[in-house]
Amino acid sequence: MARQKTKTRKTKTDPNAMWGGRYSLGPAAIMERINASIDFDRRLYAQDIQGSMAHADMLVAQGILTAKDGRDIRRGLRQIRAEIEGGKFKFSTRLEDIHFNVEARLTALIGPAGGRLHTARSRNDQVALDVRLWARDAIDRLDAMLQDLQAALIDRAEEYAATIMPGFTHLQTAQPITFGHHLLAYVEMVGRDRGRLGDCRARMNESPLGAAALAGSPHPIDPRKTAKALGFDRPMANSLDAVSDRDYVVEFLAAASLCAVHLSRLAEEIVIWCSAPFRFIALSDAFTTGSSIMPQKRNPDAAELVRGKVGRIVGAFVALCTIMKGLPLTYGKDMQEDKEPLFDATDALELCVAAMAGMMRDLEANPERMRAVAAADYSVATDLADWLVRELGLPFRQAHHVTGTLVARAAAKGVDLDKLSLGEMQAVEPRITRAVYRVLTVEASVAARRSLGGTAPANVARAVKEARRRFLGRGR
Numbered sequence: 001m002a003r004q005k006t007k008t009r010k011t012k013t014d015p016n017a018m019w020g021g022r023y024s025l026g027p028a029a030i031m032e033r034i035n036a037s038i039d040f041d042r043r044l045y046a047q048d049i050q051g052s053m054a055h056a057d058m059l060v061a062q063g064i065l066t067a068k069d070g071r072d073i074r075r076g077l078r079q080i081r082a083e084i085e086g087g088k089f090k091f092s093t094r095l096e097d098i099h100f101n102v103e104a105r106l107t108a109l110i111g112p113a114g115g116r117l118h119t120a121r122s123r124n125d126q127v128a129l130d131v132r133l134w135a136r137d138a139i140d141r142l143d144a145m146l147q148d149l150q151a152a153l154i155d156r157a158e159e160y161a162a163t164i165m166p167g168f169t170h171l172q173t174a175q176p177i178t179f180g181h182h183l184l185a186y187v188e189m190v191g192r193d194r195g196r197l198g199d200c201r202a203r204m205n206e207s208p209l210g211a212a213a214l215a216g217s218p219h220p221i222d223p224r225k226t227a228k229a230l231g232f233d234r235p236m237a238n239s240l241d242a243v244s245d246r247d248y249v250v251e252f253l254a255a256a257s258l259c260a261v262h263l264s265r266l267a268e269e270i271v272i273w274c275s276a277p278f279r280f281i282a283l284s285d286a287f288t289t290g291s292s293i294m295p296q297k298r299n300p301d302a303a304e305l306v307r308g309k310v311g312r313i314v315g316a317f318v319a320l321c322t323i324m325k326g327l328p329l330t331y332g333k334d335m336q337e338d339k340e341p342l343f344d345a346t347d348a349l350e351l352c353v354a355a356m357a358g359m360m361r362d363l364e365a366n367p368e369r370m371r372a373v374a375a376a377d378y379s380v381a382t383d384l385a386d387w388l389v390r391e392l393g394l395p396f397r398q399a400h401h402v403t404g405t406l407v408a409r410a411a412a413k414g415v416d417l418d419k420l421s422l423g424e425m426q427a428v429e430p431r432i433t434r435a436v437y438r439v440l441t442v443e444a445s446v447a448a449r450r451s452l453g454g455t456a457p458a459n460v461a462r463a464v465k466e467a468r469r470r471f472l473g474r475g476r
Contacts, residue, residue: 037336038094043343044098045084047133047189049077051126052102054229055209056117062220065118069113076109077102086205098130099123120221124215124243124331129209133230135252138346139201145353146194146259150187150471152360157183158464162457164442165280165370166379173377176442179365180464181455186266187467193259194471197279200251207232208242214330215239244330246320246338251319253341256349260310263352267306270359274300280370281363302359313348316341320473375442378407383439383448392431402429418441 053074060070080102083089095101100123107114160179167177207230210216210223216239223235236242273280287302319341325336381403388399405428410417418440426431438444450456468474 007351013366018299027214027366037097038091038093042091044134045131047130048098048102049081053077054226055121058222058225061212062222064219069116072110072113073117075217076106080105099126118322120217120219122424124213125208125211128243132204136201139197143194146190149353149357150190152357153187153463154467155181157359160365161460163365163367164374164446166374173379175382176374176379176445177455178460180460184463189262191471196255200255204248205233206236208236211236211239211242240330246324249338249342250320253345256345257314257317260313260349263356264307264310267303270303271300279366280366284362287359287362302355306355309348309352313345380440380445381407387436387439
């Protein structure tokens, strides 16, 4: 069988050719397809232009470029940005990526000065810069969105500060809590998510520009100037590290994954709370859908999709770890695969955060149903045990045994603990008095939990004010 020849394209002499005089033949068609990243890295256009302007200014300041070249470059880059944002820019897969697409258009607009922009710079430090700038912007957007989610949770926590619901362990009724207290737990989780993203931002806030391909530059550049112009704390200390690592993207995806897990847990609770056996809350038409065959259905699809998207976000984290794990220093084309997971995970997380904030503002609680379930299954048993310890001085293990015996007797009769007579209680522990009945209600149970971080409505009211101060910057 004859071997099929790979088709290549001959190239004419072109001052804008990417590889200059080294290559006389163009790439195979499949090579062009696998090599090109412009279909997704065009999203870096704003950061690429921002970095190029800072680089050009530095080259002019250092006397590497003339002032006229600098003015022409800035003018050309501004026009390119307008063309892209106006939908008039023609992207080419033949030019591989956003960097070459911008450079080729710049040279077409302003002539040879466009080619001088790449002095003392490589695509290696250029793309590392662009991705850092993009990830930094994404963190800033996410922080504002997560703060808005916290605001929604805090407002509803205040509204439902005294609304009693069951607290669960193993999804079994454990002790009564308040709905406001439950919502504030997620405020704390989201606060830590914001903290992790903030820590990631601080660590990534170093500029790789000036590392060039991997070894630095022989030109008299000033990396500190470009770092300052782009809002970085400092230039990176090692040129090899600057172009070879993507730990800042991995760390961002790790923080995003944990944030998504928190959102998924809340989404799962919304799904459960909306279900017919629970009926704790209801969502409006704005965040539910119907069934194509069952007209009575109201499905919490927004919550289910938040729950589902965590797989994509965690998958992006795993994908990038897998890409990076075997790469020797410095750059390998494998690292081109960092952007799609980053972009996809960020898009998914932003959508999830917005949907969750919307659902928090939309939901309506069913306090009567919540209280009824909270009062069932002997949820105040621990309060009885605590009363025996506090009032009678019983060791907790003995109080636990007495309470368990009383629960068994109540269950055998099919009644709640407060429906046992005083005589029936005293048959198990003679020193029990009628005062015990004061602790055998769900209202008394939650009111008694006044310890730091506890569920008492008074605690929740104070915690709401403190959360607004800590996370929203209000009430200082």
